[in-house]
Amino acid sequence: MAWFKRQSVELDTSGEKKVRTEGLWVKCDGCRQIIWKKDLEENLNVCPKCDRHFRIDARTRLAQLLDDGVYEVDDANLASTDPLKFVDLKPYAGRLKQAQLQTDLKDAVINARGQLNGRPVIVSAMEYSFIGGSMGAVVGEAITRAVERAAESRNPIVIVSASGGARMMEGVISLMQLAKISSALARLDEVKVPYISVLTDPTTGGVTASYAMLGDLNIAEPGALIGFAGPRVIEQTIRQKLPQGFQRSEFLLEHGMLDAVVHRRDLKPYIARAFDFMMPQNGVKTA
Numbered sequence: 126m127a128w129f130k131r132q133s134v135e136l137d138t139s140g141e142k143k144v145r146t147e148g149l150w151v152k153c154d155g156c157r158q159i160i161w162k163k164d165l166e167e168n169l170n171v172c173p174k175c176d177r178h179f180r181i182d183a184r185t186r187l188a189q190l191l192d193d194g195v196y197e198v199d200d201a202n203l204a205s206t207d208p209l210k211f212v213d214l215k216p217y218a219g220r221l222k223q224a225q226l227q228t229d230l231k232d233a234v235i236n237a238r239g240q241l242n243g244r245p246v247i248v249s250a251m252e253y254s255f256i257g258g259s260m261g262a263v264v265g266e267a268i269t270r271a272v273e274r275a276a277e278s279r280n281p282i283v284i285v286s287a288s289g290g291a292r293m294m295e296g297v298i299s300l301m302q303l304a305k306i307s308s309a310l311a312r313l314d315e316v317k318v319p320y321i322s323v324l325t326d327p328t329t330g331g332v333t334a335s336y337a338m339l340g341d342l343n344i345a346e347p348g349a350l351i352g353f354a355g356p357r358v359i360e361q362t363i364r365q366k367l368p369q370g371f372q373r374s375e376f377l378l379e380h381g382m383l384d385a386v387v388h389r390r391d392l393k394p395y396i397a398r399a400f401d402f403m404m405p406q407n408g409v410k411t412a
């Protein structure tokens with residue numbers, strides 16, 4: 126009659142199921158629908174219901190653009206020296222350290238070399254989650270080096286921007302990067318190596334005012350915020366209400382500021398076709 130006796134062995138909890146609900150679903154800011162995260166990721170982080178393009182990090186971007194997601198990273202050890210010893214609410218040195226821990230990057234850009242539909246290319250992808258993708262001396266130097274590498278190797282370059290602009294904690298030093306990168310791009314133009322600028326959400330401030338708008342082609346993802354100053358600052362300056370959709374990709378395309386608005390799924394073939402057109406002598410047919 127063992128059935129009423131308490132078993133002395135303890136309950137085995139090792140195989141206990143953990144219910145995970147957090148992080149499995151995301152709410153789309155475009156259509157307010159709840160989307161299964163896996164569906165979103167399989168759709169290149171574009172909402173399957175309303176086509177809203179979610180922000181993606183630099184590594185995901187590189188994996189989407191480069192063949193088999195394979196690439197080599199250059200200039201990964203460049204780090205800011207905090208030249209102004211800047212302190213606002215927190216010391217800049219602390220902000221840097223925190224961002225470095227969170228992103229596992231030294232600064233807000235990854236320089237990569239890989240193949241795009243079989244053609245060797247250089248891609249610089251900005252990381253928005255690193256202090257708002259802001260451009261200080263390191264981003265400036267890294268992008269300049271990538272452009273110079275493109276000129277030297279005669280491999281075309283793609284720069285994917287995602288940035289709030291210049292990094293105010295590096296003051297004038299970050300502003301100097303605009304001129305530095307722009308002159309490197311002018312030299313790239315002289316040796317006739319193409320550069321495609323991809324503007325993603327958001328591309329603003331000093332980045333828009335320099336390399337993001339200096340591509341042989343300037344293309345943007347749908348719905349991306351692109352501008353120099355923010356809408357509130359402009360409204361206060363010109364004392365006028367701004368039109369609907371102002372500073373979004375589609376508005377900029379309509380007003381001649383962009384060459385094309387390209388869906389994320391078409392981005393890679395679009396860039397490949399453009400390079401085929403601009404550099405046919407490479408003899409790589411990808412279309």
Ligand SMILES: [Zn+2]
Nearest residue numbers: 153156172175
């Ligand atoms: Zn949506």
